[in-house]
Amino acid sequence: MTSQEKNWKEISPAGVCWKSSIQFLTGDWKTYTPVRDLEKCTRCLLCVLFCPDGAIHWKPEKGDIEFDLNFCKGCGICANECPVNAIEMRLE
Amino acid sequence: MQSVIKQEILALNGDEAVALAVKQSDVDVVAAYPITPQTIMVERFSEYVANGEVETEFVCTESEHSALTACLTASVTGARAFTASASAGLALMHEILFVTSGCRAPVVMAIANRALSAPLNIHCDHSDTMAQRDSGWIQIYVENAQEAYDSVIQAFKIAENPKVLLPVIVGLDGFTLSHTLENVKVLPDNIVRKFIGTRQLPFVMTHEGKRALFKLDPENSMSMGPIALQNYYFEFKRQQEEAMKNALEVIPQVNEEYAQISGRHYGDGLLEPYHLEDAEIATVCLGSTAGTVKTVVDELRSEGVKAGLLRLRTFRPLPVEGIIRYLQKVKAVGIMDRSMSFGGHGGPAFHEIRHTLYDIQNRPYIVNYIYGLGGRDTSPSQIHRIYENLQKIVRTDHVEHLINYVGLRE
Numbered sequence: 001m002t003s004q005e006k007n008w009k010e011i012s013p014a015g016v017c018w019k020s021s022i023q024f025l026t027g028d029w030k031t032y033t034p035v036r037d038l039e040k041c042t043r044c045l046l047c048v049l050f051c052p053d054g055a056i057h058w059k060p061e062k063g064d065i066e067f068d069l070n071f072c073k074g075c076g077i078c079a080n081e082c083p084v085n086a087i088e089m090r091l092e
Numbered sequence: 093m094q095s096v097i098k099q100e101i102l103a104l105n106g107d108e109a110v111a112l113a114v115k116q117s118d119v120d121v122v123a124a125y126p127i128t129p130q131t132i133m134v135e136r137f138s139e140y141v142a143n144g145e146v147e148t149e150f151v152c153t154e155s156e157h158s159a160l161t162a163c164l165t166a167s168v169t170g171a172r173a174f175t176a177s178a179s180a181g182l183a184l185m186h187e188i189l190f191v192t193s194g195c196r197a198p199v200v201m202a203i204a205n206r207a208l209s210a211p212l213n214i215h216c217d218h219s220d221t222m223a224q225r226d227s228g229w230i231q232i233y234v235e236n237a238q239e240a241y242d243s244v245i246q247a248f249k250i251a252e253n254p255k256v257l258l259p260v261i262v263g264l265d266g267f268t269l270s271h272t273l274e275n276v277k278v279l280p281d282n283i284v285r286k287f288i289g290t291r292q293l294p295f296v297m298t299h300e301g302k303r304a305l306f307k308l309d310p311e312n313s314m315s316m317g318p319i320a321l322q323n324y325y326f327e328f329k330r331q332q333e334e335a336m337k338n339a340l341e342v343i344p345q346v347n348e349e350y351a352q353i354s355g356r357h358y359g360d361g362l363l364e365p366y367h368l369e370d371a372e373i374a375t376v377c378l379g380s381t382a383g384t385v386k387t388v389v390d391e392l393r394s395e396g397v398k399a400g401l402l403r404l405r406t407f408r409p410l411p412v413e414g415i416i417r418y419l420q421k422v423k424a425v426g427i428m429d430r431s432m433s434f435g436g437h438g439g440p441a442f443h444e445i446r447h448t449l450y451d452i453q454n455r456p457y458i459v460n461y462i463y464g465l466g467g468r469d470t471s472p473s474q475i476h477r478i479y480e481n482l483q484k485i486v487r488t489d490h491v492e493h494l495i496n497y498v499g500l501r502e
Binding site for chain 1: 316317330334
């Protein structure tokens with residue numbers, strides 16, 4: 001706890017979120033990181049659809065996907081679903 | 093100062109009186125699951141819905157857990173929500189009771205107080221609501237069907253006060269009140285609507301630092317109660333305690349405002365003293381039993397016995413100052429509990445009132461009378477014996493039994 005944390009008189013009631021989930025980086029929970037083989041990947045985007053955290057983004061300007069490691073929890077669903085086995089989960 | 097409104101007198105039982113109060117209170121959502129002795133409340137209300145007499149969204153759920161969840165979720169969008177239950181139904185709501193108070197959702201719930209199984213029993217005692225004592229709900233116990241009607245109307249105004257924002261239970265004794273016909277004075281619909289008014293929502297700060305009305309609204313997104321760990325949980329609980337303290341001020345205000353239009357008030361809304369000014373012996377009780385005790389007090393007074401009664405109308409928040417003020421000069425107090433706290437030292441009302449009086453100088457003798465479990469009838473003669481017992485304690489300066497069971501075969 002830091003001194004910047006508000007006291008009970010200052011916070012909104014009922015646990016109204018005082019901070020956006022964008023500021024709460026859940027990526028540091030992971031023990032495995034997805035590593036993609038760019039040769040094998042067909043950009044089918046199944047991983048984008050399956051990622052439960054929305055941490056894989058389709059970047060149309062690049063014509064490619066991007067992992068947002070700030071929010072990837074390392075669950076490995078993308079690797080499991082990848083039809084060409086282009087994603088490997090590597091121990092951090 | 094408003095003048096008292098002319099009122100119609102209807103023959104209603106306690107449950108019907110509650111249903112009518114809900115009908116007049118402009119409730120947006122009613123979600124419920126039937127359970128004896130509450131069922132009539134929801135039956136009557138569903139008739140109002142079927143007849144098009146109300147615009148309420150009526151949700152039939154598959155359990156009480158879901159019923160309260162529906163009310164909670166409606167309430168956090170800014171709607172006015174009501175549910176009703178009893179006994180095992182309230183027990184099944186246990187988890188969501190805490191979520192409701194924690195989300196500061198001003199849901200109003202009527203409970204037709206009933207014993208808990210096993211063995212199965214459908215009749216009155218206060219085990220169901222007493223078991224939810226620490227769930228963060230305001231608890232009001234009523235003496236008759238008239239008060240049930242009045243208290244449900246008041247409950248919305250108390251719950252929705254932005255300084256309170258807490259859910260309220262209005263408890264009426266199962267069968268004794270829920271199923272017994274009484275003459276009930278009812279206010280006109282428009283007067284009740286005007287008295288409660290529309291829900292006032294406070295402004296809160298969202299995660300984006302925006303000032304927004306405290307409700308779930310797609311235009312002003314916010315999340316309520318998702319998670320608060322070691323860093324913030326404690327602070328939110330402290331806020332709930334403050335809201336309870338605020339309710340100690342709001343309940344008497346609402347009681348007074350209601351008295352101005354209806355001509356009826358219940359003590360100060362928290363406590364109702366009866367012949368306590370010079371009382372030497374007194375009892376404290378909750379609910380319909382107070383009616384019987386008042387009759388006994390009248391008889392004792394006519395015999396010259398300085399007997400009194402303190403009816404604890406609001407059990408949560410506990411009106412500590414009033415309890416001390418009314419009971420500090422009494423010599424012996426009998427606390428009547430209609431529930432048990434197994435393995436504890438007496439019933440829940442006894443614990444709390446004895447604890448409240450601990451710090452005063454020359455505190456009275458305080459003894460416990462547990463009575464009426466599972467709907468067992470409590471007669472005037474039994475209450476006479478309680479007062480005789482209190483007189484004996486004063487006379488002999490000795491308490492023979494601290495915890496007594498009234499009407500139990502021993």
